[in-house]
Amino acid sequence: MPLVTSFVDRQDRRPHWSSPSIGAALTLSLTALISGCDRHPPAPHAAMPPAEVGVVVAQTASVGLQTELPGRIEPYRSANIAARVAGVLQKRLFVEGTEVRAGQQLYQIDPEPFKAAYDNAAAALLKAEATLAQAQDVLKRYTPLAAEGAVSQQALVTAQLNVQQGLADVASARANVQTARLNLGYASVSSPIAGRVSQTQVTEGALVGQGQVTPLTTVQQIDPVYVNFTQSADDVLRLQRSLAQGQLKRVPGSQAASVRILLSDGTEYPLPGKLFFSGVTVDASSGQITLRAEVPNPHRVLLPGLYARVRLEQAEASEAILLPQQAVTRTQNGNTVMVVDADGQVSTRAVQVSGTSAGQWVVLGGLKPGEQVMVDGFQKVRGKAPVKPVPWKGATPSAHAPESKPAAPAASPAAKS
Template identity: 55%
Template sequence: MKLAWGSGARLSTWAALVAGLGLSACGGGDSKPAAAAPPPPEVGVVTVAPGRADLAAELPGRLEAFRVAQVRARAAGILQKRLFTEGSDVKAGQALFEIDPAPYRATLSSAQAQLARAEANLTQAQSLADRYAPLAKTQAVSAQEALNAQAAAMQAKADVAAGKAAVQTAQINLGYAAVTSPIAGRIGRALVTEGALVGQGEATPLAIVQQIDKLYVNFTQSAAEVMRLRQALADGKLQRAGGTEAAKVQVLLEDGSVYAQAGRLLFSDLSVDAATGQITLRAELPNPKGLLLPGLYVRVRLAQAEVADGVWLPQQAVARGATGETVLVVAEDGSVSARPVKLGPAQDGKALVLSGLKAGEKVIVDGLQKAKAGGKARPVPWSPAGSAPAAAPASAASKG
């Protein structure tokens, strides 16, 4: 009986050990939790809002004076005075130079004297012709004498007319001695100095006056671009900018700033330059304060067409590949998909999407390296300041 009890005790002890090991094994399994899936990455997005967009091209150009007048000496002589300040604004008709007028005054006096003599001869000849006319009817004088008197009177009239023309010519030449500005504008440096002999054989250049209160902007555009634009307008894909009015142009200066005054397109050339494949265009630009100068290199922004439902996106939102341009779109459930888009010309660091997006869709701008098509993402509004929306949570986590 003692042995039997001992065997039972041993069996109970083994059963307790096995049960304890089983419980220990179960407890050990509960102490190691399964790995949790990482949360979707946070990305900055912009919401698509289609609207009217202008298609503008930036083209190289140069400024040209609206009018240019070369001041020349039309009278020969010694230049006595310069009557203007170089680089100043002058008015039309303002005296600029004075050429020695003495020879021309003498010529005018001589012409006036010749005219006076011709007028005196006319008085005498006309009086004789008037007296012979009735005497010839009564045969008191011969008909030949009356005819000779009448011819002398007519010749005297011709001499008076020639004398008047000579006086007028002398007055014109005397006027040329005072050189005036043909137009209003800004005058440059004097090309001659006092004491120089001018006008001998040819009209000597004296100065240049340029009207710069408004300027011309001459620029060129690729003929291929013009043809594509015209085809898109003809197909109805685009609308002409400004309707029937002349297209507006903006001028960008060398430092990148935009000139305050807008210009208007005047014309485009009817032919293509065979050497460059470019078409020449010209615009008129107001310059009331004279800040811009002729010859200055500028960039011209020309609005050529309009898109009724265009979407502006930051350039970094668009990926360019062999198959074209795509953007990443986040759906309401957080799923990310790649969307092919069609782009227009970029402007001010932004891409113009012509088609491929719908209003209200969310396009990823910041965090593209963390998101991929087919995955998930958590969209937050993006601001142009940078990746602040996506960086803030990471910073907070690091502090915790």
Template identity: 50%
Template sequence: MSSTRRVVKSPGRALAWPLLLAVPAAVMLAACSKQDPAQGAGQAPPPPEVGVITAAVQNVPVVTELPGRTEASRIAQVRARAAGILVERRFTEGSDVKAGQVLFRIDAAPYEASQASARAQLARAEATLAQARAQAQRYEPLVKANAISQQDYIDAVATAKAAEADVAAAQAALQTAGINLGYATVTAPISGRIGRALVTEGALVGQGEVTQLATVQQIDPMYVNFTQPVADVMRLRQAIAGGKFKGAGGTVPVRVLLDDGSVYPVAGKLLFSDLTVDETTGQITLRAELPNPKGTLLPGMYVRVRLEQAQASDAILVPQQAVTRSNQGDTVLVVAPDGKFAPRQVKIASGRDGQWVVLDGLAAGDKVITDGFQKLRGATTVRPVPWSPGGAASQPAGAAASAPAAAPASAPAASAPAKA
């Protein structure tokens, strides 16, 4: 007896294969819909925008910035030239004093006594001189009448001359006593600002050595001493001799930057440059003079000196951010008319106001990349746009404007699978 098997087909298995085939198709469709339409069409992305400046030839002053220290134009040490007890101080520490102003007084009693004694010695010498002259005059007619010997007359004349010498010596002693008495009153040797008193009333000064009492410094005008490497000086002279620079004629202007970065409002002038090179540092010393009517500058301050030593003819100013400096040299990126960019080595003379003075490597009309360096990775060409320090925000604004333009294009593509 044979049995008959009945095969029953499951409805779930019958629908499994069509579903498995439909899922990959939907995934592929969604992937295709998310692709950028520009990439799907085979188009390359547009070249990035970069900020550029157009090189322009001009005459630029060559300004060198060097470290320096301020120094009083005149310094006088007030010392006690008379020995004795200091009895009075007649100035305010840190104030301005005038030449000849009384600063200290030393006990003058011993010097007054010495002056009185010298005056008495002079009076005695003058009396002796008067007697000697009278005797010589009385002997003159007697010797002619042979009433006295010739030797007596000669002795009388010699005595009168010796008395004259004694009077001269007494006068000198009296003058010396007056000078010593004057030293008991200590005056300011120059006009300027006086510092603190180094001794107080009651101190014994001038014994054994000349005691310093105070210091007066004249700070208007003020000196600024600074140094410059001799190699820089030689290069500057060679550039002037080669015609690249024009030497600064007449008065060389000097500007000073204070420690806080501010510029001292009054310009100064260069006084001299030393002819001797320091053997240990290889630098030469220069000195400038600046007016200081308000006493803003104080002796010993650290400053930066901006010195205009020459004029660079046919120079080009480039923002410092456009230059890459390394041991191999200084380079900039220059954009060609076809949009391609390439590095170019340049020669820099000095810097001023956030810019480098370029002497060689650039020509008028060259477009130098100044902003947008982060966009150059992987790019072969760029689209240059004018750049200025105040308009640096124009490039980010262009980049921000391109982002919303791409957003509407991507939104419909993302919604395509939903419609399918």
């Protein structure tokens, strides 16, 4: 009996939702809420504006085609100084690394043995000349006596042969004197050219030229200097083909075309050089053609053996289009750019690129003047969605920063409700 009473009591304490007054109030509240929402519908999402991309307008101009090729600096002239006679090196008469004149003495080899040899040769010459004079005197006396029969013909012939022998002995003695004079002169080692002398290879007191040539030092003329570089034979063939087709014209005086030198640190050497030599054969192992330019070097900035890049202008395009390098995509299948039309649609276009000029690609075909070529904002292109072209202002610090996504439109107060 108590269990039944407890259950009934709990049933009596539950809310009476079926009461008419409470149901009416709930109905009115829901009606007002629905009516309020109907009066303030959620605002639709605004359409995203077209993404802005940087473009340049294609314009034709007369452009010189430049090619950068690797090269090495070489001395204009170089002389390897060596001992030409055997002897003891007595003195070094120059300061290493300085400029020397042509004919300036650099070393002194002990000259005493060569002076003695010269004196001996000179004495032998005097003896030969005396012997010749005696033979000539005998022949002079025998000639009339032989005509009178006072001297036999055999004695006359002998006198004539003695004179011939004396002439030969004198000639040989004179040659020995000349040799001795040369050896004495070779004891003073001088520079055959003007230039900068390098470090010495021997020390004072060393025995040089004994049975073999002994290198002493090197003198190099480095004003001007040569720049030796190579160009691909394929590039040369393409250049010749473009010239033949009329797409390019040869630079006036191209046999002495101006070249610029880019040093290993990226700076440009201020003085221009000139191209004056082009190889006539192709290296079978590398497929390269050897070229050489002459560059003035008054301040001795360019040193032999220095690596450099040569910027060479070989031809000129009369109606070329210059594009920033980031605007062109270069692949093994060809070169392409992205063009934006008047409706903001982006399309890929194949172009013909031929060299560079002032750090920009030179385009010879595939574009028309006035077309807009995309330079940056490639990551903003989404399928066929239009874009908004704006003039490209060049690279900026934020050009490579990650692109921020546009914020979602804020919900209206009514929607929040």
